[in-house]
Amino acid sequence: MDENVIRVENLVKYFDGRCVLDGINLKVPQGCIYGLLGRNAAGKTTIIRILLGLEPPTRGQTFLLGAESTNLSAKVHGQIGYVAEGHNLIQNYKVGRLVKLCKALSPQWNDEFFNHLTETFRLPMDRKVRELSIGMRAKLNLSLAMATEPEVLILDDPTLGLDTVARRQFLELAIDVIQKQGRTILFSSHILGDVERIADRIGIIAAGKLVVDCGLEELKERVKKLRLIFPESAPANLHLKEIINQQNEGREMVITVVNWNQQKQALVDVFKPSSCTEIPMSLEDIFIECTKPNPESIACS
Amino acid sequence: MFTLIKREIEDHIAYFIGAAILSGILIVLSILAIHVHEDSEPIAFVGLLIPAIIVLIIGLPAMGVSQMYTDKNRRISAFLCGLPVTRGQILAAKIITGILAILTFLVPLTITAVVLLRLFAPLAPIYSGYSGLIFDIFIATFLMSFACYCLGLQTGWTSSKITPTLGGVALAFVLVPLILVKGFGLHIAVLLVLFIIASLVRTWHRFMSTSL
Numbered sequence: 001m002d003e004n005v006i007r008v009e010n011l012v013k014y015f016d017g018r019c020v021l022d023g024i025n026l027k028v029p030q031g032c033i034y035g036l037l038g039r040n041a042a043g044k045t046t047i048i049r050i051l052l053g054l055e056p057p058t059r060g061q062t063f064l065l066g067a068e069s070t071n072l073s074a075k076v077h078g079q080i081g082y083v084a085e086g087h088n089l090i091q092n093y094k095v096g097r098l099v100k101l102c103k104a105l106s107p108q109w110n111d112e113f114f115n116h117l118t119e120t121f122r123l124p125m126d127r128k129v130r131e132l133s134i135g136m137r138a139k140l141n142l143s144l145a146m147a148t149e150p151e152v153l154i155l156d157d158p159t160l161g162l163d164t165v166a167r168r169q170f171l172e173l174a175i176d177v178i179q180k181q182g183r184t185i186l187f188s189s190h191i192l193g194d195v196e197r198i199a200d201r202i203g204i205i206a207a208g209k210l211v212v213d214c215g216l217e218e219l220k221e222r223v224k225k226l227r228l229i230f231p232e233s234a235p236a237n238l239h240l241k242e243i244i245n246q247q248n249e250g251r252e253m254v255i256t257v258v259n260w261n262q263q264k265q266a267l268v269d270v271f272k273p274s275s276c277t278e279i280p281m282s283l284e285d286i287f288i289e290c291t292k293p294n295p296e297s298i299a300c301s
Numbered sequence: 302m303f304t305l306i307k308r309e310i311e312d313h314i315a316y317f318i319g320a321a322i323l324s325g326i327l328i329v330l331s332i333l334a335i336h337v338h339e340d341s342e343p344i345a346f347v348g349l350l351i352p353a354i355i356v357l358i359i360g361l362p363a364m365g366v367s368q369m370y371t372d373k374n375r376r377i378s379a380f381l382c383g384l385p386v387t388r389g390q391i392l393a394a395k396i397i398t399g400i401l402a403i404l405t406f407l408v409p410l411t412i413t414a415v416v417l418l419r420l421f422a423p424l425a426p427i428y429s430g431y432s433g434l435i436f437d438i439f440i441a442t443f444l445m446s447f448a449c450y451c452l453g454l455q456t457g458w459t460s461s462k463i464t465p466t467l468g469g470v471a472l473a474f475v476l477v478p479l480i481l482v483k484g485f486g487l488h489i490a491v492l493l494v495l496f497i498i499a500s501l502v503r504t505w506h507r508f509m510s511t512s513l
Contacts, residue, residue, distance in 0.1 A: 053388075054379055055512045078385030088376050104304040105384045145383070 004063075005030050005152055005184040006051065011060035013046055020046055022208035024060070028186060028201070035199030035216075036188040039291050042205040044188040045085050048156050051186075052082060065152060078107060081150030083158045085188075087137040089129045095140060096125035106148045114147035120169060134161030142170060153185045159194060167191070171198060196283040206291045216283070223286050224260040225279040228253045228268065235271050240264055244289050254279070256289045305386065305394035306401075309368065313398065316364040320406035323360075327353055328413045335421060357406070358477055361446050364402060365453020368395050369508075373458060379513040392508050396501070399450045403443060411439050437485040444493035448476050451500035458507050 006028035013021040020043045028034045038044045049055035051062045053069045062069040067076045090098055103109045118125070121139035129137065138161050145153065159167045171194060189195050195202070202219055204212035212219060223244075228234065234253035238246075245256040257264065268276065281289075310317065330350070372378050378391050414435050452472055476496070483489040 049512070052382065054382060056510060072387070074385045074387050074390065077382065077387065080383070082383035084379070084383070088380050090377055090380055091375055101304065101308060102384060105381075105386055107385065148384070 003029055005032075005065055006034070006186055007063040008047065008051070009061045009063075011047065011050065011062060012058045013043070013050065013055070014058045019208050021205075024205070024208075024210050026203060026210060026213060028184060030184055032201050033185045033187060033199050034201045034203060035195035036186060036203050036205070037192070037195065037287055038188075038205035040190075042291075043208060044205060045156055047205075048154055048186070048188065052080070052154065078148070079151040081145035081148050081153040083138075083141045083145045083153075083155045085156040085160065087134070087141040087161075089137060089141060089144075091130040092128065094126060094128050095123060095132070098129060098140075099125065099144070102144050102148070108149045110147050110149050113149075114143060117143040117146060117173070121166070135163060135166060138162050139166060139170075142173070146173060151183065153183065153187075155185065155187045155189075157189055158187070159189060159191055167194065192282070192284045192287055202283070204287060204290045212290055219286060220281065220283075222259055223256065223281060223289065225254065225256045225281050225285065225289075226260075226268075227275075227277050227279055228255065228271075228273040229275045230271065230273050238268060238271065240267055244292065256281075302390055302394060305381075305390060306397050309394050309398035310401065312371075313364060313368060313402070316360065316367075316402050317405050319356075319360060320402050321409075323353055323356055324406045324409045327410055331410075331413060331417060335417060354477060357446060358449060358474060361399075361403070361449040362453030362456065365399060365450045365455070366457035367453075368398070369454055369457025369504075376513065382513060388509050388513070392505060395454065399454070400447065403446045403450065407439060407443055407446070411435060414438075434485070441480055441485040441489050441493070444490055444497065445476055445480060448493050448496050448500065451497050451504065452476075455500050455504045455507075458504060458511075 004027040006026070008024050008026040011021050011024040011026075012019070020041075024043075024047065026047075036044050036047065046055060047062075050057050051064055051069050053072050056070065064072060065076050065079055067073065090101075093101070099114070103111070103114075117123075117139075121136075121143060123136065123140055123143065124132075129140070132140065138158065142155075142158060145155075159170055162170060175198060185198075187195065187199060196216065199216055202212060202214065202216050203210055214222070230251050230253065232251065234248045234251060236248070238253075238255070240255075240257060242258040243255050244258060245254075247254045265276075327350070372391075372395075378388065381391055382388065418435070456468075476493070479492065480489055483492070
């Protein structure tokens with residue numbers, strides 16, 4: 001089997017004439033925890049739905065565990081755990097009945113693990129799904145996805161609606177799954193702290209394109225925010241490539257630059273700044289910079 | 302697959318109960334018709350069959366519509382596709398459930414007809430002829446019912462638009478008089494089979510290719 005558990009090739013998707021995904025290429029190797037980020041309506045859920053065969057692509061192909069998404073067999077479906085955005089469950093079923101259905105359909109159902117999860121999350125088996133709060137539905141959905149012992153876990157904003165304690169419990173569970181050898185997770189979330197905590201590779205979608213696709217550490221290494229103080233007023237332009245943000249105020253200039261290196265340092269030194277200090281950037285800071293207009297300039301391999 | 306069929310039956314149990322009740326009513330009417338036949342005209346009982354046929358014409362497409370519409374509305378297939386299940390299996394389970402509902406209606410009726418014929422027309426020379434007639438009636442009624450059901454499946458997946466729904470019901474009302482015009486036999490069977498194939502292919506294509 002291909003070592004890339006998830007493969008997306010030149011994916012294009014139009015909704016009512018509007019381009020949502022514009023030539024996305026993405027590979028997620030086995031055992032990787034991939035954090036897929038983007039603003040609202042950036043196309044994260046669409047990529048996930050196309051991967052799972054729930055949505056047809058306009059152009060391009062996607063593969064899950066070596067099988068084309070439009071033609072996934074029941075066996076491949078059985079190796080995937082999926083938590084949908086908004087926790088798409090059968091609303092008119094009682095929790096117990098839903099669990100029974102999932103158990104009957106999943107050959108690799110781990111009863112012991114599921115019971116552990118229901119106790120941890122205190123899931124009520126005798127209530128209807130529609131009567132549960134969003135948080136409880138999220139917990140139920142997570143438990144059902146994890147109890148199938150999946151090779152690939154696809155989580156579309158899974159912590160949406162969870163309180164801080166439940167979110168922490170979920171992250172611990174995710175780490176538990178990760179520790180089981182060979183498990184792959186594709187994880188989309190708006191809570192960047194969660195992604196930063198567990199992801200080892202990041203993809204950022206902006207304007208229909210995957211503008212960032214690299215390791216988390218590599219991303220932090222590549223995108224730098226620098227504060228430059230000049231003896232007199234700051235120059236209007238440093239003539240540097242790959243500057244994604246620049247703010248001037250008197251003698252001070254703050255720039256965010258991609259692929260900071262010795263050559264760029266030398267170019268800055270031409271303007272003789274009296275000091276050049278790096279401002280630490282969190283993933284959230286990088287995300288905000290990456291999702292600004294004109295994101296092409298910050299794409300990294 | 303068995304789990305999927307079981308789920309469909311449990312979710313649409315009302316249609317199975319309805320089919321059993323309708324079948325029961327028709328069995329009682331048949332027995333009464335034979336008993337009263339010697340004293341009066343059986344035509345009055347035949348007249349009572351008309352509401353039953355109307356219930357059948359409306360009920361079967363309604364079951365198909367209900368299966369597909371509730372699935373689409375509640376995104377049941379989207380949830381099931383997150384489990385070791387394919388779209389093809391989901392649709393196949395729905396169709397098998399529809400067939401089972403039709404058989405719930407038809408099988409008791411057919412058994413009753415055979416028993417009544419054995420009791421009231423046991424003469425050997427004409428027995429095989431009756432048996433053939435019952436087979437023809439069973440096949441034609443089954444195909445007609447299945448065609449109405451397939452129409453419902455097709456209509457149910459085309460969202461909540463009222464025009465295709467009304468069109469589907471109107472078409473179902475056209476299907477039944479076809480039997481009256483053509484009679485029971487091979488011609489009507491071929492016609493209905495072609496209609497069923499066309500309807501199922503269309504439903505299959507739409508179900509397999511649209512977003513869930």
